[in-house]
Amino acid sequence: xxxxxxxxxxxxxxxxxxxxxxxxxxxxxxxILAMFIGGAMAIALRVELFAPGAQLIxxxxxxxxxxxTHGTTMIFLxxxxxxxxxxxxxxxxxxxxxxxxxxxxNAIAFWMIPPAAVLVWxxxxxxxxxxxxxxxxxxxxAPAAEMWIFGLKVLGVSSILGSINFVxxxxxxxxxxxxxxxxxxxxxxxxxxxxxxLAAMPTFAAALLMLLTDxxxxxxxxxxxxxGDPIAYQHLFWFTFHxxxxxxxxxxxxxxxxxxxxxxxxxxxxxxxxxxxxxMLSLVAFASWAHHMYATGMxxxxxxxxxxxxxxxxxxxxxxxxxxxxxxxxGRIKFATPMMWAVGGIALFFAAGAGxxxxxxxxxxxITHDSYWVVGHFHLFVFGTIAFGTIGFIxxxxxxxxxxxxxxxxxxxxxxxxFVGACITFFTQHILGLYGMPRRIYxxxxxxxxxxxxxxxxxGAMIMLVGMGIFLANLIxxxxxxxxxxxxxxxxxxxxxxxxxxxxxxxx
Amino acid sequence: MGHSNWPEWIYVAVVIALLCYVGAEAWNIENxxxxxxxxAEVIKVTGQQWFWSFEHEDGTKEVGELHLKKDHAYKFEITxxxxxxNFNIHEYVVLLDAVPGQINTVWFSPNEAGEFxxxxxxxxxxxxxxxxxxxxVEDV
Numbered sequence: 114x115x116x117x118x119x120x121x122x123x124x125x126x127x128x129x130x131x132x133x134x135x136x137x138x139x140x141x142x143x144x145i146l147a148m149f150i151g152g153a154m155a156i157a158l159r160v161e162l163f164a165p166g167a168q169l170i171x172x173x174x175x176x177x178x179x180x181x182t183h184g185t186t187m188i189f190l191x192x193x194x195x196x197x198x199x200x201x202x203x204x205x206x207x208x209x210x211x212x213x214x215x216x217x218x219n220a221i222a223f224w225m226i227p228p229a230a231v232l233v234w235x236x237x238x239x240x241x242x243x244x245x246x247x248x249x250x251x252x253x254x255a256p257a258a259e260m261w262i263f264g265l266k267v268l269g270v271s272s273i274l275g276s277i278n279f280v281x282x283x284x285x286x287x288x289x290x291x292x293x294x295x296x297x298x299x300x301x302x303x304x305x306x307x308x309x310x311l312a313a314m315p316t317f318a319a320a321l322l323m324l325l326t327d328x329x330x331x332x333x334x335x336x337x338x339x340x341g342d343p344i345a346y347q348h349l350f351w352f353t354f355h356x357x358x359x360x361x362x363x364x365x366x367x368x369x370x371x372x373x374x375x376x377x378x379x380x381x382x383x384x385x386x387x388x389x390x391x392x393m394l395s396l397v398a399f400a401s402w403a404h405h406m407y408a409t410g411m412x413x414x415x416x417x418x419x420x421x422x423x424x425x426x427x428x429x430x431x432x433x434x435x436x437x438x439x440x441x442x443x444g445r446i447k448f449a450t451p452m453m454w455a456v457g458g459i460a461l462f463f464a465a466g467a468g469x470x471x472x473x474x475x476x477x478x479x480i481t482h483d484s485y486w487v488v489g490h491f492h493l494f495v496f497g498t499i500a501f502g503t504i505g506f507i508x509x510x511x512x513x514x515x516x517x518x519x520x521x522x523x524x525x526x527x528x529x530x531x532f533v534g535a536c537i538t539f540f541t542q543h544i545l546g547l548y549g550m551p552r553r554i555y556x557x558x559x560x561x562x563x564x565x566x567x568x569x570x571x572x573g574a575m576i577m578l579v580g581m582g583i584f585l586a587n588l589i590x591x592x593x594x595x596x597x598x599x600x601x602x603x604x605x606x607x608x609x610x611x612x613x614x615x616x617x618x619x620x621x
Numbered sequence: 622m623g624h625s626n627w628p629e630w631i632y633v634a635v636v637i638a639l640l641c642y643v644g645a646e647a648w649n650i651e652n653x654x655x656x657x658x659x660x661a662e663v664i665k666v667t668g669q670q671w672f673w674s675f676e677h678e679d680g681t682k683e684v685g686e687l688h689l690k691k692d693h694a695y696k697f698e699i700t701x702x703x704x705x706x707n708f709n710i711h712e713y714v715v716l717l718d719a720v721p722g723q724i725n726t727v728w729f730s731p732n733e734a735g736e737f738x739x740x741x742x743x744x745x746x747x748x749x750x751x752x753x754x755x756x757x758v759e760d761v
Binding site: 173174177239240241245247248251252253337338342343344382383385386408409410413416417420421424427428431432435436439470474475476477479480482483484548549551552553554555556557558 | 626628629632633636637640643644646647648650651652654655670703704705707709711712714716717718720721722723725726738740741742743744745746747748749750751753
């Protein structure tokens with residue numbers, strides 16, 4: 114791997130480069146920046162909800178703008194770019210090609226993201242990250258809504274370009290000696306998620322255009338006042354964004370497939386079942402979108418179909434968990450920081466999946482729908498699983514990117530604080546949902562159980578804030594002054610399974 | 622890989638069996654829940670930014686409060702005048718979207734007298750957090 118920071122280069126050489134590791138580095142830095150911006154918004158929301166009444170935020174509109182921008186930032190500006198960062202670094206190396214298939218397209222896909230981010234951050238729309246009409250058509254203030262729509266449009270195109278690049282790199286540019294079944298599971302995860310993006314994203318692109326023309330008053334697709342159907346938007350939206358959940362989670366699972374065998378000092382239990390489960394997940398991703406919409410007045414048959422489609426995703430996810438556990442079984446595990454994040458992520462993935470089964474069962478969904486249960490549930494996925502895998506992988510890549518080691522002790526402290534904070538915050542949110550607190554509310558009545566649980570959730574968020582502060586300090590300090598890493602074996606694992614592919618591939 | 626994979630297949634079979642059980646139970650219960658009793662009284666519920674209004678079968682209208690009788694079945698016909706809302710009586714697991722241009726129905730039968738919260742569970746703008754009403758169940 115190219116060591117970006119070992120030999121100092123002027124920053125514009127990295128910025129105008131099309132080399133896959135340079136683009137990967139820009140993705141990485143941008144996504145970490147977005148993570149801290151989105152995290153700061155989350156902290157503001159939690160301070161506000163610590164107790165009933167106004168705490169930090171003066172009015173509900175600012176609160177609504179904040180939770181919308183928090184969600185949009187975390188999904189589109191942190192998780193998607195951070196996955197692209199890892200893919201850019203490792204996919205060409207894993208398929209033994211010199212670069213991505215289309216290097217210029219790759220750089221263009223990255224450079225579309227910052228302007229879109231500026232639109233989202235300056236606009237601060239208020240309609241929640243799914244922009245449901247008719248609210249988003251008739252009620253949401255301009256120009257924030259238009260800026261959000263344009264921003265998301267640009268991000269969607271960027272995502273499509275990036276996905277084309279991954280698919281072509283993996284299928285067309287892999288070394289002829291490397292059969293597709295032998296391609297490492299991390300690269301397989303990018304193949305699966307990129308194909309999902311290509312199939313799902315155009316639907317949302319169409320929905321965004323329709324939303325925009327509706328707002329301009331030119332059309333009435335989603336506006337019931339002129340004969341439109343607001344539920345149609347929800348179908349189009351979730352047809353893209355239920356699969357999008359898999360677009361985010363599949364690369365995170367791929368990252369765990371990289372970390373777990375290496376730190377368990379054993380080969381993956383079954384490459385075949387990993388590939389099978391990725392393909393299964395990519396297919397069933399498209400069978401469950403309307404489980405977000407049980408409460409819109411769907412018929413019994415529709416609900417049954419989408420419940421079955423949702424439950425069908427569980428065996429494939431369970432196969433991944435089995436594969437991880439079977440790989441760790443009897444392994445000589447080294448619990449270095451990346452391994453801790455991966456194992457913590459698997460534990461929370463399991464909890465999130467179990468909660469998902471509850472949501473998908475039709476009668477139970479009417480207890481949890483749009484309550485804090487849902488907030489807790491999807492944060493267990495996007496934070497507990499996807500961000501955990503990503504942060505673990507950032508630690509794992511750190512020596513290869515900077516040529517220096519991060520501080521292991523502070524890495525462990527970071528993990529413990531964030532894991533404990535995440536459990537306190539997100540499990541309590543599940544229970545608060547069962548007590549009936551709706552999501553997206555700026556203030557709540559003085560119900561004792563709600564007050565206590567909200568305070569607890571905010572305390573958990575503060576614990577995570579401390580952990581993430583340590584992370585930031587560790588990243589900055591260690592990349593400048595950390596100990597030089599032994600690049601042949603930075604984690605001291607020894608043996609033959611433990612090297613990234615270019616370093617010393619045992620099969621070469 | 623050359624090693625036997627039977628534990629994984631047993632595990633997957635167990636997971637699928639559990640899912641089948643969950644799915645079948647859910648199907649059964651939802652079937653029961655959706656079966657509206659014939660004598661259910663119709664209450665028209667209208668959500669708008671940011672309050673709830675109700676209309677009884679006899680034409681009585683109420684705003685912000687809903688008076689019902691204990692052990693009596695009611696069928697809500699829910700709609701909205703502006704944007705999407707969600708009509709929710711959490712204690713009785715009554716929850717359904719109020720969508721403009723569409724009437725959604727759900728039924729329930731209160732079995733306890735007292736006051737219960739009615740709230741909006743779908744984001745609907747500025748005062749969404751305080752779009753509340755009270756359900757008063759009277760012992761008759």
